[in-house]
Amino acid sequence: MKYTYYGHSCFLIEVDSRKILFDPFISGNELATHIDIKSIDADFILVSHGHGDHVGDLVEIAKRTGALVIGAYEVVGWAQNNGISNVHPMNFGTYNFEFGKLKFLPAWHSSMLPDGSYGGNPGGFLLMTNEGNFYYSGDTCLMMDMKLMSRYAKLDFAILPVGGNFTMDADDAVIAAEFIECNKIIGVHFDTFGYIKVDHNEIKEKFRATGRELLLPKIGETINL
Numbered sequence: 558m559k560y561t562y563y564g565h566s567c568f569l570i571e572v573d574s575r576k577i578l579f580d581p582f583i584s585g586n587e588l589a590t591h592i593d594i595k596s597i598d599a600d601f602i603l604v605s606h607g608h609g610d611h612v613g614d615l616v617e618i619a620k621r622t623g624a625l626v627i628g629a630y631e632v633v634g635w636a637q638n639n640g641i642s643n644v645h646p647m648n649f650g651t652y653n654f655e656f657g658k659l660k661f662l663p664a665w666h667s668s669m670l671p672d673g674s675y676g677g678n679p680g681g682f683l684l685m686t687n688e689g690n691f692y693y694s695g696d697t698c699l700m701m702d703m704k705l706m707s708r709y710a711k712l713d714f715a716i717l718p719v720g721g722n723f724t725m726d727a728d729d730a731v732i733a734a735e736f737i738e739c740n741k742i743i744g745v746h747f748d749t750f751g752y753i754k755v756d757h758n759e760i761k762e763k764f765r766a767t768g769r770e771l772l773l774p775k776i777g778e779t780i781n782l
């Protein structure tokens with residue numbers, strides 16, 4: 558699998574030559590001005606919740622690429638109201654897509670669309686594919702539900718927020734990594750705003766100290782997993 562980071566909580570995962578984009582928010586991110594959103598291709602767009610820092614570029618990228626937009630019923634409904642027709646609404650549950658089995662799982666957070674409409678419940682995603690399994694928690698604090706992960710899948714890697722204030726910080730993400738039984742974590746949701754600035758070396762060391770690895774790819778960087 559290939560992972561490309563587009564800043565904040567936006568990333569693209571290529572699995573079996575299918576491109577899956579998560580939480581598109583780029584043009585509003587001061588740290589990602591070097592990313593041309595027109596260069597981003599996607600077959601699927603997965604949206605964890607309705608906040609602007611997760612759906613900011615959703616409508617534009619979905620319109621241009623024709624990607625299938627997957628997310629909470631209410632978030633997908635908002636996309637439809639904004640002219641997106643290729644959608645797949647979910648609530649917490651499991652469905653088999655072309656790329657593999659997807660579980661939409663709860664997150665402890667909130668969800669409201671940029672126009673103020675109700676976003677349903679915020680969530681995270683577990684993807685089980687031919688090339689491996691991974692979990693993206695979305696915006697959440699640490700939660701006991703994460704202990705269920707090993708009942709569902711053996712994870713190859715997980716994408717967790719590490720910025721604190723609105724989500725888990727690195728200390729809680731280390732515990733989350735223990736709960737989901739995963740040693741390779743990719744950090745998201747840090748540095749974008751003043752409240753969530755982190756010291757990269759310091760938070761990497763917190764993971765290293767527990768025998769785990771925290772990866773913080775640069776914005777625009779692609780890594781192989």
Ligand code: NI
Nearest residue numbers: 606608666696
């Ligand atoms: Ni949020």
Ligand code: MN
Nearest residue numbers: 608610611696
């Ligand atoms: Mn957020």
